[in-house]
Amino acid sequence: MSVAEKKTVSTRKATIAVLVDNEPGVLARVVGLFSGRGYNIDSLTVNEVDESAGLSRITIVTSGSEMVIAQIMAQLQRIVPVHRVCDFVMQGLHVERELALVKVASTGDKRVEALRIADIFRARVVDSTIGSFVFEITGSLEKISAFVDLMRPLGLVDVSRTGVAAISRGPEPI
Amino acid sequence: MTDKQMTGSEILVKVLQDLGVDVVFGYPGGAVLPIYDALSQQNSLRHILVRQEGAAVHAAEGYARSTGKVGVVLVTSGPGATNCVTGLADAWMDSVPVVCLTGQVPTHLIGNDAFQEADTVGITRPCTKHNYLVKEVGDLARVVREAFLVAASGRPGPVVVDLPKDVVTATAAYTRPSAPMQHPSYSPRLKGDPERISEAVDLLAGARRPLIYAGGGVINSGPAASQLLTNLVNMTGIPTTLTLMGLGALPASNRNFIGMVGMHGSLEANMCMHDCDVMLCVGARFDDRVTGRTDAFSPESRKIHIDIDASSINKNIHADVPIVGDCGYVLEHFIKLWKSRQARCDGDALDKWWTQIDAWRQRKSFSYKRSDTVIKPQQALEVLNQRTSGRDDVYFTTEVGQHQMWAAQFLHFEKPNHWMTSGGLGTMGYGLPAALGVQIAHPDALVIDVAGEASILMNMQEMSTLAQYRLPVKAFILNNRWMGMVRQWQEFFFGGRYSESYMDSLPDFVKLAEAYGAVGLRATTPDELEDVVDEMISTPRTVIADIVVDPDENVYPMIPAGAAHNQVTMSPDEEVVLDQAHREEGMVLV
Numbered sequence: 001m002s003v004a005e006k007k008t009v010s011t012r013k014a015t016i017a018v019l020v021d022n023e024p025g026v027l028a029r030v031v032g033l034f035s036g037r038g039y040n041i042d043s044l045t046v047n048e049v050d051e052s053a054g055l056s057r058i059t060i061v062t063s064g065s066e067m068v069i070a071q072i073m074a075q076l077q078r079i080v081p082v083h084r085v086c087d088f089v090m091q092g093l094h095v096e097r098e099l100a101l102v103k104v105a106s107t108g109d110k111r112v113e114a115l116r117i118a119d120i121f122r123a124r125v126v127d128s129t130i131g132s133f134v135f136e137i138t139g140s141l142e143k144i145s146a147f148v149d150l151m152r153p154l155g156l157v158d159v160s161r162t163g164v165a166a167i168s169r170g171p172e173p174i
Numbered sequence: 175m176t177d178k179q180m181t182g183s184e185i186l187v188k189v190l191q192d193l194g195v196d197v198v199f200g201y202p203g204g205a206v207l208p209i210y211d212a213l214s215q216q217n218s219l220r221h222i223l224v225r226q227e228g229a230a231v232h233a234a235e236g237y238a239r240s241t242g243k244v245g246v247v248l249v250t251s252g253p254g255a256t257n258c259v260t261g262l263a264d265a266w267m268d269s270v271p272v273v274c275l276t277g278q279v280p281t282h283l284i285g286n287d288a289f290q291e292a293d294t295v296g297i298t299r300p301c302t303k304h305n306y307l308v309k310e311v312g313d314l315a316r317v318v319r320e321a322f323l324v325a326a327s328g329r330p331g332p333v334v335v336d337l338p339k340d341v342v343t344a345t346a347a348y349t350r351p352s353a354p355m356q357h358p359s360y361s362p363r364l365k366g367d368p369e370r371i372s373e374a375v376d377l378l379a380g381a382r383r384p385l386i387y388a389g390g391g392v393i394n395s396g397p398a399a400s401q402l403l404t405n406l407v408n409m410t411g412i413p414t415t416l417t418l419m420g421l422g423a424l425p426a427s428n429r430n431f432i433g434m435v436g437m438h439g440s441l442e443a444n445m446c447m448h449d450c451d452v453m454l455c456v457g458a459r460f461d462d463r464v465t466g467r468t469d470a471f472s473p474e475s476r477k478i479h480i481d482i483d484a485s486s487i488n489k490n491i492h493a494d495v496p497i498v499g500d501c502g503y504v505l506e507h508f509i510k511l512w513k514s515r516q517a518r519c520d521g522d523a524l525d526k527w528w529t530q531i532d533a534w535r536q537r538k539s540f541s542y543k544r545s546d547t548v549i550k551p552q553q554a555l556e557v558l559n560q561r562t563s564g565r566d567d568v569y570f571t572t573e574v575g576q577h578q579m580w581a582a583q584f585l586h587f588e589k590p591n592h593w594m595t596s597g598g599l600g601t602m603g604y605g606l607p608a609a610l611g612v613q614i615a616h617p618d619a620l621v622i623d624v625a626g627e628a629s630i631l632m633n634m635q636e637m638s639t640l641a642q643y644r645l646p647v648k649a650f651i652l653n654n655r656w657m658g659m660v661r662q663w664q665e666f667f668f669g670g671r672y673s674e675s676y677m678d679s680l681p682d683f684v685k686l687a688e689a690y691g692a693v694g695l696r697a698t699t700p701d702e703l704e705d706v707v708d709e710m711i712s713t714p715r716t717v718i719a720d721i722v723v724d725p726d727e728n729v730y731p732m733i734p735a736g737a738a739h740n741q742v743t744m745s746p747d748e749e750v751v752l753d754q755a756h757r758e759e760g761m762v763l764v
Binding site for chain 2: 021024025028029032036067070071074075077078079080081082083
């Protein structure tokens with residue numbers, strides 16, 4: 001075999017859960033790993049999940065070739081306060097959800113249309129003035145993006161998204 | 175044992191003593207004055223005062239790599255800690271167990287831009303295996319113990335413990351724990367997967383052109399792993415190459431040793447890497463200096479990769495049989511299985527393979543042209559190797575550059591832990607302080623820093639430390655008046671435009687030695703060389719030997735960056751085999 005040709009490497013999305021000790025700097029360790037080694041972060045969510053054991057759960061959506069994703073998993077496992085790392089795509093069936101607050105300021109037909117679309121998307125109104133709504137919407141990343149896109153011509157002024165939270169289906173923990 | 179109230183500083187000293195630490199390399203300052211006060215009240219822990227904090231880390235590295243123990247550093251906050259960053263990054267890249275204790279401003283001042291404050295934990299996070307900020311004196315003993323556990327176990331590495339001044343002055347009870355420490359999340363895997371090892375045995379036994387490629391992981395695993403590797407090599411008759419970091423893991427005199435691999439490795443090692451059909455990689459990480467162009471790397475081989483760090487596997491090169499585990503454990507298991515299956519490679523195929531290797535060997539890839547008038551650097555190292563061979567107590571360190579590569583080519587190591595060089599980070603200035611640390615650990619040994627005149631100037635101040643502790647380190651400077659490796663690359667890749675690589679206004683190294691109370695020697699012609707080497711070795715004091723060598727010599731063979739293993743440039747007489755595309759690629763690559 002002579003010199004290998006440049007292969008086009010296919011990439012995929014990965015949703016990774018990282019169970020860590022809830023201690024100062026642990027998020028910086030995880031995020032610093034991604035920036036330092038040039039991996040992408042598409043979404044990041046972090047919060048304490050077990051107060052008595054002092055554990056936090058970080059959910060990261062990233063993308064890369066299989067080799068890069070395997071590297072990310074191995075590099076994460078190397079961090080001392082990391083207890084467990086799980087790639088949901090490899091693990092099988094799972095549920096992903098994100099929550100967003102979406103502020104739309106408009107009047108007349110546009111205001112009515114915004115409310116109608118919100119109803120279709122099962123978004124709830126959590127704040128209202130004569131000229132604005134704040135919608136709360138939960139769903140997959142794609143659903144929220146679609147909703148935000150539809151709100152754009154209808155007076156979208158602000159969006160706050162939580163990032164993806166993920167959990168496996170069935171009775172077992174990750 | 176009853177709990178006794180002690181200050182944080184006293185607890186720190188006690189924990190270090192309990193952990194068996196005998197030496198600390200450091201430099202005092204405001205934030206660590208309480209710790210230095212506690213150090214002065216005891217005798218079992220020796221403090222070595224360096225002249226710049228960066229050197230303390232390299233000294234600790236030298237100590238650690240020549241003993242297998244953890245090297246310990248103590249420095250103050252702010253600049254004390256930031257000066258350590260290069261050494262920490264060096265220890266991180268080369269997997270050296272170091273615990274670096276840094277002072278910090280009192281906790282109530284953290285974040286206030288206080289005098290000599292730096293975010294040490296933030297700065298050192300990406301260049302350490304782990305780091306800690308101790309906020310309560312009650313946590314101090316546990317954290318320091320944990321730091322040693324993390325530094326020394328698994329794939330070793332540097333760990334920083336940041337100690338605010340109020341924490342080391344506060345008091346707490348101290349009890350020596352009876353059981354060894356258990357960590358809730360950190361537990362490196364030592365034993366490899368038996369199924370994978372079984373698969374690896376079958377794969378290697380079926381090889382027609384096998385190769386063992388071993389690295390620093392074998393040395394880090396301990397002397398037993400080097401012995402197991404040697405047993406495996408002798409048992410199987412498989413040609414074996416070592417990385418820069420792995421030199422000594424297999425005796426250089428072993429007939430199956432085919433030299434160092436990589437950019438300046440032997441022709442036979444690199445050709446074997448390219449042409450082998452099964453590669454057994456033990457404790458090495460397919461670094462870019464070893465692989466050259468990854469898309470042309472060993473195209474026909476199936477690869478077995480043993481490494482304690484799962485992230486080293488499949489990082490650069492795909493492993494067909496990945497085995498996560500400690501080299502020592504895995505090699506032991508592998509050999510047991512190899513024996514019980516009475517496995518062996520096809521004898522005829524192996525003979526044919528060796529015939530081919532011998533043909534490559536005949537090219538004598540480390541050969542060079544001698545001169546009657548000027549000392550060749552290779553010749554200086556040949557003499558040094560010859561005058562030190564057969565001795566058990568010789569340790570070599572190096573700086574970084576051409577001299578480092580020649581040292582790797584011409585010095586022969588029969589044992590592990592006798593060769594200390596900055597491989598991954600390539601830190602100029604490493605060698606002299608590392609030699610200092612080695613000499614502290616082995617007071618009666620012959621410790622030689624093979625240096626370049628440019629590198630050694632980066633930590634020249636440590637001559638003062640050598641003088642203070644009467645450490646008879648020998649600095650063997652191959653003085654070519656250039657940053658040699660920079661000059662070589664400018665010659666090859668930048669049209670001979672020697673931008674800023676000439677070392678002007680060099681000191682007189684003989685007088686410099688004398689200024690530090692050491693002995694200065696100089697050789698300028700080949701007929702002076704042997705006498706100077708002999709005198710250097712026999713002088714029981716610190717020596718700088720200024721060996722004035724040919725300024726134009728280049729390191730060969732060379733696989734230029736961006737080239738494949740079979741595109742080796744052998745000597746200046748041979749045309750550089752690069753086409754224009756690769757030449758441009760070489761300019762971009764490091």
